[in-house]
Amino acid sequence: MILVTGGAGYIGSHTVLTLLQHGHDVLVLDNLCNSSAEAIHRVNRLTGKNARLIEGDIRNRALLDQILGEHPIRAVIHFAGLKAVGESVQKPLAYYDNNVGGSITLIEAMQAAGVKNLVFSSSATVYGEQGGAREYTETMPLGVPSSPYGKTKVMIETILGDTAHADPAWTIALLRYFNPVGAHESGDIGEDPQGIPNNLVPYISQVAVGRLERLAVYGDDYDTPDGTCLRDYIHVMDLAAGHVKALEHIADKTGVYTWNLGSGTGSSVLDVVRAYEKACGKAIPYTIAPRRAGDLPAFWANPEKAARELGWRTERSLDDMMADTWRWQAKNPQGYR
Ligand code: NAD
């Protein structure tokens, strides 16, 4: 059985679905601070399987001890955490407490229970500012992320590395995601941000569905082909498949493994807008706004290590990502509510 922390969230719910389809038993622990139990109900309906959801917090050591004591957990996929970059600048302690503190409590409980197999949601943000347009490779040194959120990812990677160094029985996969977007092809599960979205694709979606008036494109004077920032967008179902591959790969190994999960291609903000317009069949009104503080001009993954070692590559195009996002948004204009 696989314990999935944060499994009711955006990436977690798609990964739970994929795990169930691969025949894994799944237990989800989520405090629902940024998600809805409805996501797991829908995953169970789509798969005809039964992932159980326990509503609770990864900072609750007694609850973790109980879960690890009562269920035959062989590995943990750890998604639980706060992820809003801007909010983390305003509320750094909440991010260090939830993300770093929560991860330490989880690692301690796993250590005590003898469950030493962990897949962790890291981020391309750990590479920090490397200067100019960059392809990130796993062998690059970690940088200094500009936000407390990003710093929590560097800290947790470091803590996990030191834990495995001290106790070689641990096996840890650090998965560095690039920009996850898209939704399950059914349109029944997807990303459901609370309040005004911070991220590009959820924002465009709400413009497309009439909840927001127009997109602000943050800067068109970068040194990129059309002047807007380049990112490596990855379909959330490709990302979910990467987790299953990583979990299966590390099952009979020990040590720490790091993989970029990205497509290897950068797309500009305007490329995304045009792909979304094609998917939804309407124009997305936008204005050019000043640059957003902390944004890097251009970065994308070198995905070769995951291809070589996991036999994993992205399969879905930017058009697929936007078509699936639009299906989810059109079927669920108010998200899960
Ligand atoms: P999400 O907010 O949809 O999912 C996170 C889930 O964790 C939510 O369901 C939330 O309720 C739960 N959670 C938060 N704190 C918790 C706690 N203390 N105890 C129990 N549950 C808790 O976010 P997501 O986009 O699915 O991201 C999942 C993970 O991937 C996060 O760690 C995030 O930092 C990381 N990540 C996300 C992106 C991205 O762009 N979405 C990029 C890189 C890395």
Ligand code: UFG
């Ligand atoms: N953008 C806009 N308008 C918006 C929102 C975003 O133009 O309303 C632009 C941004 O400037 C950026 C691109 O769209 O160029 C993508 O922005 P997102 O906010 O969707 O994604 P980021 O690349 O900024 O964020 C991602 C992850 C974070 C991670 C961060 C670190 O979502 O988890 O990279 O680089 F921390």
